[in-house]
Amino acid sequence: MRGGSELELGKSNLPAAESELELGLGLSLGNGAWRERGRILTAKDFPSVGSKRAADSSSHHGASPPRSSQVVGWPPVGSHRMNSLVNKQAMKAEKREGKEEGKKKVMKEEDEPKDVPMKVVQGSGFVKVNKDGVGIGRKVDMRAHSSYENLAQTLEEMFFGMTGKVKPLRLLDGSSEFVLTYEDKEGDWMLVGDVPWRMFITSVKRLRIMGTSEANGLATRHQEQK
Amino acid sequence: MDLRLPSKVLEHIFSFVDSNEDRNSVSLVCKSWYETERRTRKKIFVRNCYAVTPEAVARRFPEMRSLTLKGKPHFADYNLVPDGWGGYAWPWIEALAEKSPSLEELRLKRMVVTDECLEKIAASFKEFKALVLTSCEGFSTDGLAAIAVACSNLRELELRECIVEDLGGDWLSYFPETLTSLVSLDFSCLDSAVKLSDLERLVSRSPNLKSLKLNRAVSLEALGSLLRLAPQLVELGTGSFSDKLDQEAVSKLSQAFSELKQLKSLSGLWDVHPEYIPLLYSVCPRLTSLNLSYATVQMPDLVELLSRCSNLQKLWVMDLIEDKGLEAVASSCKELRELRVFPSGAEDLDETNVAMTEQGLVSVSEVCPNLESVLYFCVQFTNEALVTIARNRPNLKCFRLCVMEPFSPDHKTQKPLDEGFKAIVEGCKDLQRLSVSGLLTDKAFQYIGTHGKKIRMLSIAFAGESDLMLHHLLSGCESLNKLEIRDCPFGDTALLENAAKLETMRSLWMSSCFVSFGACKLLSQKMPKLNVEVIDEHPPETRPDSSPVERIYIYRTLAGPRLDMPEFVWTIHKNLEIGVSNLAIE
Numbered sequence: 001m002r003g004g005s006e007l008e009l010g011k012s013n014l015p016a017a018e019s020e021l022e023l024g025l026g027l028s029l030g031n032g033a034w035r036e037r038g039r040i041l042t043a044k045d046f047p048s049v050g051s052k053r054a055a056d057s058s059s060h061h062g063a064s065p066p067r068s069s070q071v072v073g074w075p076p077v078g079s080h081r082m083n084s085l086v087n088k089q090a091m092k093a094e095k096r097e098g099k100e101e102g103k104k105k106v107m108k109e110e111d112e113p114k115d116v117p118m119k120v121v122q123g124s125g126f127v128k129v130n131k132d133g134v135g136i137g138r139k140v141d142m143r144a145h146s147s148y149e150n151l152a153q154t155l156e157e158m159f160f161g162m163t164g165k166v167k168p169l170r171l172l173d174g175s176s177e178f179v180l181t182y183e184d185k186e187g188d189w190m191l192v193g194d195v196p197w198r199m200f201i202t203s204v205k206r207l208r209i210m211g212t213s214e215a216n217g218l219a220t221r222h223q224e225q226k
Numbered sequence: 227m228d229l230r231l232p233s234k235v236l237e238h239i240f241s242f243v244d245s246n247e248d249r250n251s252v253s254l255v256c257k258s259w260y261e262t263e264r265r266t267r268k269k270i271f272v273r274n275c276y277a278v279t280p281e282a283v284a285r286r287f288p289e290m291r292s293l294t295l296k297g298k299p300h301f302a303d304y305n306l307v308p309d310g311w312g313g314y315a316w317p318w319i320e321a322l323a324e325k326s327p328s329l330e331e332l333r334l335k336r337m338v339v340t341d342e343c344l345e346k347i348a349a350s351f352k353e354f355k356a357l358v359l360t361s362c363e364g365f366s367t368d369g370l371a372a373i374a375v376a377c378s379n380l381r382e383l384e385l386r387e388c389i390v391e392d393l394g395g396d397w398l399s400y401f402p403e404t405l406t407s408l409v410s411l412d413f414s415c416l417d418s419a420v421k422l423s424d425l426e427r428l429v430s431r432s433p434n435l436k437s438l439k440l441n442r443a444v445s446l447e448a449l450g451s452l453l454r455l456a457p458q459l460v461e462l463g464t465g466s467f468s469d470k471l472d473q474e475a476v477s478k479l480s481q482a483f484s485e486l487k488q489l490k491s492l493s494g495l496w497d498v499h500p501e502y503i504p505l506l507y508s509v510c511p512r513l514t515s516l517n518l519s520y521a522t523v524q525m526p527d528l529v530e531l532l533s534r535c536s537n538l539q540k541l542w543v544m545d546l547i548e549d550k551g552l553e554a555v556a557s558s559c560k561e562l563r564e565l566r567v568f569p570s571g572a573e574d575l576d577e578t579n580v581a582m583t584e585q586g587l588v589s590v591s592e593v594c595p596n597l598e599s600v601l602y603f604c605v606q607f608t609n610e611a612l613v614t615i616a617r618n619r620p621n622l623k624c625f626r627l628c629v630m631e632p633f634s635p636d637h638k639t640q641k642p643l644d645e646g647f648k649a650i651v652e653g654c655k656d657l658q659r660l661s662v663s664g665l666l667t668d669k670a671f672q673y674i675g676t677h678g679k680k681i682r683m684l685s686i687a688f689a690g691e692s693d694l695m696l697h698h699l700l701s702g703c704e705s706l707n708k709l710e711i712r713d714c715p716f717g718d719t720a721l722l723e724n725a726a727k728l729e730t731m732r733s734l735w736m737s738s739c740f741v742s743f744g745a746c747k748l749l750s751q752k753m754p755k756l757n758v759e760v761i762d763e764h765p766p767e768t769r770p771d772s773s774p775v776e777r778i779y780i781y782r783t784l785a786g787p788r789l790d791m792p793e794f795v796w797t798i799h800k801n802l803e804i805g806v807s808n809l810a811i812e
Contacts, residue, residue: 073304
């Protein structure tokens with residue numbers, strides 16, 4: 001291990017061999033996230049820059065590159081403002097997908113049906129997230145996210161390091177060793193992803209990233225009849 | 227001959243020295259001036275709560291009446307600082323309760339304030355007059371009730387963009403009937419509705435009320451009755467602007483607005499229905515400050531409104547205003563000093579027709595001679611526009627440009643925006659705050675280092691090519707006080723080369739860069755007057771020294787190591803054995 005005194009002016013001290021980074025890998029993280037540590041987003045990760053944006057976004061099926069709206073803390077807009085911004089984006093997304101669901105708003109109890117713009121979701125919006133094997137919990141602002149993809153992206157960055165390459169549905173499609181689950185208003189633990197997003201954010205109380213084997217016993221909303 | 231002035235005379239002279247910068251200079255002249263100054267300073271600003279201990283501050287300034295404290299680094303606003311990092315108000319409030327019981331005003335920014343804190347304030351400071359919390363979190367509406375019920379001389383209660391656990395609107399009812407001293411009330415960030423009758427009674431027994439900022443839950447109809455009770459308002463933040471009102475209600479509201487002869491500042495305006503915008507016309511000519519940044523008003527209506535605001539100095543608006551709208555602003559609002567344009571989300575990256583471009587800002591810069599502060603979010607920019615803006619407005623003091631797609635080049639020439647920012651720093655010699663964006667090479671930072679001599683705060687994201695970038699900045703920007711950087715490809719060398727510079731700055735934030743743990747340790751060893759914090763969810767001690775860390779936050783401090791660090795913050799004080807044994811110190 002190089003001592004700190006060997007750091008000199010002019011010499012690049014960037015981590016050279018990947019093998020150096022592999023030492024001391026957190027053993028609970030089996031997905032090679034450490035290999036990506038220190039890899040920051042570069043222009044390659046934003047291919048829509050400088051060319052017709054629409055064309056590029058369609059050429060990346062599935063593994064879509066991080067749009068600037070999916071990078072944590074970008075654009076640099078305060079969270080109060082971000083909530084309004086995200087609500088409008090969610091509205092646009094739903095309009096684009098032609099969902100009638102978009103017309104159903106998140107209601108306060110005393111809300112009457114009237115033609116007003118989307119209201120901000122009630123409550124603080126922050127939900128605790130814990131990952132099995134990691135002592136420190138985090139909090140995510142549900143109101144700062146517009147979709148499951150968005151949320152999974154944030155959680156991946158929080159718990160698996162900055163990956164750069166984005167596979168936004170890793171936590172949601174059952175293909176990795178971890179699944180994302182949530183505790184709803186009734187205290188039941190469910191798999192994330194089965195209900196429409198706007199319904200989800202009103203009922204989610206806590207999030208938990210757990211190992212796939214543990215999650216086998218969980219019900220989805222489809223299976224559970226109330 | 228004894229030339230010393232008696233301290234009473236000195237005190238009298240110093241009472242005319244308002245600015246703390248001047249007072250700091252005064253206190254350096256000699257011991258007796260230091261002593262006299264410190265006994266007479268009433269307003270204290272601590273811009274980093276970890277730079278000094280509350281006990282030291284209370285001890286030095288026995289006459290402290292007003293304290294302003296800032297906690298978390300600025301990038302906490304964008305969720306880059308994990309929860310639990312710190313910035314707790316409690317140790318300060320506890321210490322002040324004991325040592326400065328005559329405290330009257332507390333202004334906190336980006337701090338964690340709990341209900342216990344608020345209860346302690348209510349119980350400890352008998353003359354408490356003003357509580358202003360900006361971007362704070364950790365408390366609930368119960369804490370507000372505690373303040374309301376106990377502070378019988380309360381003048382200001384302002385919650386600006388705080389995250390509050392909202393347990394309902396009852397807190398407002400706790401203001402006693404005997405409280406008549408209110409000057410400013412801002413609860414715009416709360417969700418729950420307060421009881422209108424309580425609010426009306428509070429307003430009608432507050433003849434000195436000058437500033438009232440309502441939350442979204444206050445309806446348009448309720449606004450009417452409140453305005454009739456407080457025609458003396460100078461600042462108004464409306465609630466939601468979108469009920470369905472009948473003709474009579476509309477004309478009553480219009481009448482109420484026209485009675486606001488002192489109104490200078492208007493904000494709120496959530497959900498504005500276009501048909502209600504004319505209600506505001508009567509106040510427009512007197513307005514100096516207008517915040518439309520939550521108002522989803524389209525360009526034509528914005529133009530109609532702004533064309534009436536000939537005295538406007540500060541405008542916050544969304545990019546719905548478009549280039550055309552900004553041209554109209556330029557021709558109507560010649561007194562404009564500050565312009566902020568926020569993203570509305572309408573400018574989606576999928577849209578090929580972009581209605582707000584660099585042209586909007588260029589128009590304003592051409593025509594408004596007093597424009598000195600700009601915050602501009604947009605989809606694209608050009609070097610030519612930057613050069614023009616710099617030429618038009620050499621008086622710029624604050625220039626924050628956010629081209630929303632990282633690494634965006636000049637959209638006409640596809641070149642980096644280096645030359646454009648060069649023009650800005652070369653031309654605007656008094657520039658104090660700069661945020662850069664778009665595609666930038668190391669050259670841009672060479673220019674900033676060479677010319678940005680007055681820059682105090684600099685924000686950088688997704689830019690540069692190498693260590694040189696940081697080196698240019700740290701060695702060139704003489705006035706640099708706060709530097710915050712994210713996602714830039716540089717590492718240890720520049721940081722260590724310029725270590726001494728860090729003691730002359732308030733703070734440095736770097737996240738998602740290539741700074742290694744070894745460099746952090748070495749820096750901590752070399753610079754004992756700095757706190758070098760590594761904020762990383764995975765303990766850096768378990769990794770090789772050369773591995774990069776997620777975030778570092780470095781700040782000068784007289785207070786020594788923090789005692790309230792969470793697990794994910796590392797400083798050298800945590801693992802003294804590692805710090806000493808592994809390094810060869812020059």
